[in-house]
Amino acid sequence: MDELRTERLLLRRWRPDDEPVIALINRHPDVGRHLNRPPDDTFFGLMVDHWETHGFGAWAVEYEGRFVGFAGLAYLPPFLAAAGPAPELGWRLDPEVWGLGLATEAAVAARDDAFRRGHAEIVSVIHPENTRSQRVAVKLGFRLSRQIVNPRLDIPVDVWVLEQPLLSS
Ligand SMILES: CC(C)(COP(=O)(O)OP(=O)(O)OC[C@H]1O[C@@H](n2cnc3c(N)ncnc32)[C@H](O)[C@@H]1OP(=O)(O)O)[C@@H](O)C(=O)NCCC(=O)NCCS
Known part of the structure; x- marks a missing residue:
């Protein structure tokens, strides 16, 4: 499946014209404050490559016909392997x-799509002071599991976990 629709949003594969927009979003000081690595020019390519390599990835999010950021699943980079091996559900908006x-x-x-694709568990790595992101995690049903050190930034970060709900009905 190449797109998902919600009440207000289109989640779709990335397009070349998203690249300058996500670069601007990444450079916004309020966005960069709590990320796991300083964003750089490789970001857009990493998003596209993940889809091509694994057949899933973070979704480009459109609101009122405009690309506004992303939400979705990606394998953690090697330096955050201690938070895995489950893939991470991430989110970042303008x-x-x-x-x-x-x-x-x-x-x-994106969470429901991840479980439909058969992932048994997903994680989210969140800076302990990123309260906006924590609220999103709580609303999605994640629970705080443990703390690890992000060696790239040399800071503690929280690992939130969500298991695939049992299909009891
Ligand atoms: C994390 C981030 C995506 C959250 O964005 P956000 O706009 O604050 O989150 P939401 O869109 O879910 O908004 C939630 C708030 O909108 C309000 N809201 C308004 N209408 C709403 C609706 N229809 N449904 C749900 N919430 C609504 C709620 O009051 C809610 O506030 P609450 O959290 O106090 O309950 C954003 O802050 C971001 O991009 N940060 C920078 C990148 C980042 O840190 N990413 C996470 C790394 S771990």
Whole structure:
């Protein structure tokens, strides 16, 4: 499946014209504050390569016809292997659209898609002071599991975990 739709959002594969927009979002000081690695120019290529290599990845998110960020699943980089081996569900939006519930809406769709694809467990690595991201994780059903050190930044980060719900019905 190449796209998902929610009440307000289109989640789709990345397009070349997303590259300059995500570069701007990544450079916004409010966005970069709590990320696991300083964003650089390889970011867009990593997103596209992940889809091509694994057949899934973070979704580009469109709101009112405009690309506003991403939500979705990706394997953790080697330096964060201690948080795995489960893939990470991540989310990142343009600050212009924060506070509208869009990150949660996108991440719920990406979470459900991850479980439909058969992933038994997903994680989210969140800076302990990133309260906005923690609230998204809680609304999705993640629980705080443990703390590890991010060796790239030499800071402690929290590992949140969510297991595939049992298909009891
Ligand atoms: C983390 C991030 C994606 C969260 O964005 P956000 O806009 O604050 O999150 P949401 O879109 O889910 O908004 C939630 C808020 O919108 C409000 N809201 C408004 N309408 C809503 C609706 N229809 N449904 C749900 N929430 C709604 C709620 O009050 C909610 O606030 P709450 O968390 O106090 O309950 C954003 O802060 C971000 O991109 N940060 C930088 C990158 C980053 O740190 N990513 C995570 C790394 S771990």
